[in-house]
Amino acid sequence: MPRSFRTAPLLAAALLAGCATPSVHQAAAPVEVGIIAFNDFHGSLEPPRQSVIAPDGKGGQVQVPAGGAAWFASALESLRSKYPNHLTVSAGDMISASQLASSLYLDEPTVGVMNRLGVDFNAVGNHEFDRGRDELLRMQNGGCAKFTAKEPCQLEKFPGASFRYLAASTLTENGSPLFPATGIRSFGTGKRKVSIGVIGLTLKGTTDLVSPAGIKGLTFADEADTINAAVPQLKAQGADAIVVLIHQGGKTQGAPDPNGCNQLVGDIKPILARLDPRVDLVVSGHTHWDYVCDWSQQDPAHPVLLTSAGVYGKEITDIRLEIDPVAHKVVAKSAHNVIVQSVPYTSSRGPLGNTDIYPQFAPRPDIAAYVQRYVDASKAYTARGVGKLSGPATKGEGAESGVGGTLGNVIADAQRDATASAGAQIAFMNPFGIRASLVPAADGSLTFGDIYQVQPFGNQVVTETLTGAEIKAVLEQGFDDNGPDQALAPSSGFAYVVDRSRPVGSRIASITFNGKPLDMTARYRVTINGFLSQGGDGFTILANKPEAVTGPTDIDALESWLRAAPMRTVPAEQRVTFAGAAG
Template sequence: MRRLLAQAFRGSGWARSGAVLAAAGVLGGLLAGCGTATRWAGDPAPAHIDITLIGFNDLHGNMEPPRMAHAVLSPTGPVAVPAGGMAYFASAIAALKARGPHHAVVSAGDMVGASPLVSSLFLDEPTIEAVNEMQIDFNAVGNHEFDRGWRELLRLQQGGCEKFTARQPCQISQPFKGARFGFLAANTVRVEDGRTLLPATGLKRFTQGGTTVTLGVIGLTLQATPTMVSPSGVAGLRFEDEAATANALIPQLKAQGADVIAVVIHEGGNTTAGVQETSCAGLSGDIVPILERLDPAVDVVVSGHTHQAYVCDYARVNPARPFLLTSAGQYGTLLTDIQLRVDTRTRRVVRKTARNVIVQGEAFTGSQGHVPMTSAVPSFPADPAVQKIVDTYRAAAIPLAQRPVGQAVSALRRVLTPSLESALGNLVADAQLHATRAPEQGGAQLSFMNPGGLRADLVPDAQGLVRYGQLFAVQPFGNQLVVKTFTGAQIRAVLEQQFASGSNTVQRPRVLSVSSGFAYQFDLSRPAGERVSQMVLQGAALRDDMPVRVVMSSYLDSGGDNFTVLTEGRDRLVGGLDLDALEAYFRTQSPVAVPATNRITSVARAVR
């Protein structure tokens, strides 16, 4: 199937574009997931209760349609389906709920964080308010829920206007009332007392004909969260092993009457199978070792984090672990429709199927051309209550988003060169250096920018104009700039950490973009600690004892992405916001040229 789609779209501009070329299930049984039916009319006794479990993940505050498409096979061939948008997403959830009286809705994390301007500008309060209207049950927090720190995460759950960030809360809703669904974080523990930051589990009961069946939900985030967010945002917390945490909670849930166990986890994988297949072909990723240690009493694992869409009958991989594994991709473009039949005598799940459903809402025109609505899959109307929330916050954001900030000669993109640097990363590094190089601003001589902090490409319009909303999409986190003094030896150690332990491995190094005037070489064939050489700053070799003023984001300053050496340094000076520096660069340097990507040299083939 995937090969057919790839052949159909090869050369059409869809491959390698922002579109998602993934086949997906369709309401009414077309392209079903793990089975050909979701109702089992006429089945003989024993008596049973059917539960619809609806899953999604990695919404990332996409209030408006994200201009993404999924591809499906129709009778006439592959068809692109425009997908996403919270108003349509809400209607799709309602449609799935309407198919039966017993249902629950769960999210596998990253509901907020790294969001577009319409949500992020207002501290993701719009997303919480929109999801409240959808009447979901639980969200297992992901790493991005910690982007603004755990205290701000608690505010999103509990409500209120206490300020924990540089941005002002409650700009529209006064007061902000918080989430009307439960945030779960079973393996996120306060160091001081061993208690979980948020509840570990949740229960939902379904009654039919005097018989009650109970769904137990365990919510987990990935244990590696501290390597992906600012350490200050998770200070005082520890993140425990996912499988061990879940396994310890299952007896507790059973004691509370849980008949069905769902693990909702912000960790995931990849498969080579089509979305409607259940073979688990090519299943890989960090979710696999967790699944292999998970108690077989688990019925369903709703996953996320990798932004991949899949439906997988894991019993085909390991018959001793007979649970469903699902993921609904990203940005609210898909929902997973999971059907569970529970035998009311044995209190066990006797049948389970799943399929991914495309959230088709409205056509769009993007870099890959016009993507019209299609009758190949159902479409959903905009939910009026959610649309009102979207419209309210969009109207508040538009004046700022549309404000011109300057011009660019051509597109600035995140695509990596063989040396693992990008034009956009180099631009941001240059902007940070420009904002802090004056003595009174810190006297910076060198800038570092982490690639994970770049969330969108920067493409000017036909006249070369760049607007504030585009800059915000590139850098939505609101980090402050920090300048510190490091020795040449410390800078070398930082660069070696790109290829060292933790999340920055030789297999998937996170190479920092560097500012103009600095250059170096790396050789991945050499031993760890000896890969970086030929460091040059402003035309002169950088000696180990030479002091250098370095500017970086507050995220890197606190050791984000495992760059622990960057927590060192002396004469620390905190400056303005990274986004303000980028805007100032465009105002003073327009038209901005595309920076050269020759600052870093790989002298051996980099493993990508």
């Protein structure tokens, strides 16, 4: 059921109930507006072969196969049909780190899908900057100007986004926002007219998540300060409700629940604590988590409704606002994450079918046909074989998303081997840079499309020199309480133990290399991806290291490693071990 709470009684309506004329009754009754929200779509045109873990109604959990643009479209339509007044919004990372059928075409088809779905606003996320400022401006404005190595407008002339990008906290050299900071939409007329003010922004930490070349000349202001500055401006324009779309979020604890808010943690919390109390709704993202939180239960001074719809279009949030057109404020609000159940698939643990516990959606024909055009055009890339693997290589999911698993080990081995000519002895892979598990066909076969789902970024790998002490410091940064924990996956021969019960800076309890303790004074050649070599994901020690040599792209390294043997074996050894309790 939707999570619902009331923010103020309709006292005026109650007092006038016995004597008001019908027109007064009508004016005093709340106006309902539906907000259909999502986040972190990441160009997921086809079903992503992933699931949503949700309650099964019997005290257990069920995995629900979900996602795919055509199914997403049907789910969105079903929600809109409930609301004569509705607004469709996204909290960033709509594009980039995308499936091949979108990425090969610079995410033009994803924007095309969103145009067809009638999205109103999208907050700019960190991944929107992956191809640079000029290319992002092209996403909004359209055209076929070339700003990347890929050719634009390969299948059709690109018209640009019919929805509005919002970027309140992304400031250009002259201090003005790169895109508008806010938008406003009105519904109804006369005394029944209500207006929704929308603020859109990305996280302040975008500089740690994007290549410096992509954001050159841009700065990212404090999130809460930016929001609070925009609220009175929207109120002055007549906004009855304030909605924030922010590409920042949190994570819940315990058993997965798409509509739960159990012990929410994350960088969104200190932002909420500083918000103008006139903010009614915060649609969040970035963490790829799903939740619905009545924040008034945590902090009555900030009675905001907080939502997030996971990742890859697997869920959509159905949000209902009731607005008093006389008092000009929200009097009730509720939200519910709807799972976009689509088609069965084979996971790393075997076949996963549909369930009757949650609704199943049919693909919307026009969206399915539009997507298929790009899927067919990309088959020359996706269908070609790249090698064989002995079985599924998996990454951590849910609460363990900061662990690379056996797939992290595979990638690290591939990148070390690909940079042997640069002297590479060790390689590390960041788990958050791994987008999906790698599941071969029954005979072990893998296609380029399979490995592209795992690594869609096109990062070049870099080999640099680090001392043993610097390597330890890098591993410590994965557990420094500055952002979510992240255990770098190492190549074979390297192993370490993490003890979260220890103080920050001493949580790496031991490190071995080739069976011996790592020499803190020795120099080692270490391979990482280009994102990490610029200090990405908070691993700042890796930035600007000496004797750096740039190698092939990460996906080329993985393909070469797979092709170099008739059948690659998934590494079975435990390279990262956790000991002790969190503290």
